[in-house]
Amino acid sequence: MRSVWIALCAVGALALSGCGYNTIQRQDEAVTSAWAEVLNQYQRRADLVPNLVATVQGYAKQEQTVLLGVTEARAKVGSIQVTPELLNDEAAMRKFQAAQTELGTALKSLIAVSENYPDLKSNQNFLALQSQLEGTENRIAVARNRFVDSVREYNVTIRSFPSNLTAMIFKYKTKPSFTVENEAAVAKPPVVNFDTGPAKKN
Numbered sequence: 143m144r145s146v147w148i149a150l151c152a153v154g155a156l157a158l159s160g161c162g163y164n165t166i167q168r169q170d171e172a173v174t175s176a177w178a179e180v181l182n183q184y185q186r187r188a189d190l191v192p193n194l195v196a197t198v199q200g201y202a203k204q205e206q207t208v209l210l211g212v213t214e215a216r217a218k219v220g221s222i223q224v225t226p227e228l229l230n231d232e233a234a235m236r237k238f239q240a241a242q243t244e245l246g247t248a249l250k251s252l253i254a255v256s257e258n259y260p261d262l263k264s265n266q267n268f269l270a271l272q273s274q275l276e277g278t279e280n281r282i283a284v285a286r287n288r289f290v291d292s293v294r295e296y297n298v299t300i301r302s303f304p305s306n307l308t309a310m311i312f313k314y315k316t317k318p319s320f321t322v323e324n325e326a327a328v329a330k331p332p333v334v335n336f337d338t339g340p341a342k343k344n
Contacts, residue, residue, distance in 0.1 A: 162305025166314055169296040173317060176289040177229055183282040184219070184242055190278065191216045191249070194271050198252060201262035208251050215245040232318035239320060249275065286320060293319040 195209055202209075219241045228234045253272065256262045263269075297316045300309035309315075 161308040162299060162302075163308050163312070165299055166296070166305060166309060166312075169292065169299055170314070173229065173289070173292045173296050174226075176285070176292040179285040180282070180289050181224060183278060183285045187249075187275070187278045187282065188216055188219055188245070190271060190275055191245075193267075194249070194252060194275070197265065197268045197271060198255060198262060201259050201265065201268075202255055205255050208248075208255050212245070212248040212252050215241070215248040219245050229317055230315065235318040236321075246279075290319050293317050 191212060195212055198205065199209055222238055222241055224238070228238060253275070256268065256272075297319075299305050300314050300316060
């Protein structure tokens with residue numbers, strides 16, 4: 143009886159493997175891992191905001207609209223509860239994307255403001271923060287691309303025969319990803335201009 147049970151288990155394992163169960167498991171974990179890195183990089187960006195705002199405010203207090211926009215955008219990002227369920231909730235994912243895009247746009251406006259303030263542009267703390275922001279935006283782009291690729295592979299698997307049958311049995315559903323429009327909007331990192339000297343004449 144024991145040998146029959148072992149044989150049945152072996153057959154069941156082979157059947158699951160052949161129907162894509164193991165692939166679904168592996169790709170599901172890959173999506174979760176890629177998402178964790180996306181969140182890590184977005185948090186890194188959010189952590190830079192207070193120092194950036196404080197530095198700019200020290201030289202450009204009159205730019206209250208831009209400063210307030212960045213502060214409010216960061217607050218909106220922080221107000222979104224990021225739970226494991228978000229990965230399977232398209233509406234929640236769209237809300238998360240919108241908030242991150244708004245913060246990215248606000249930060250670009252903040253960086254642009256520095257062009258009007260030579261003393262701010264030459265401030266070493268501001269230059270260091272700019273550099274960190276640029277690096278973080280690049281890491282965000284890389285992390286997001288990996289996440290998008292992971293979701294694409296996972297979704298293709300659970301839509302394809304015969305693994306779609308396995309997905310249906312175990313209630314695996316397609317996962318939302320970043321929209322094309324959103325990808326284009328946030329893929330460009332802020333431009334950092336380290337030339338703080340006088341413009342060269344031709």
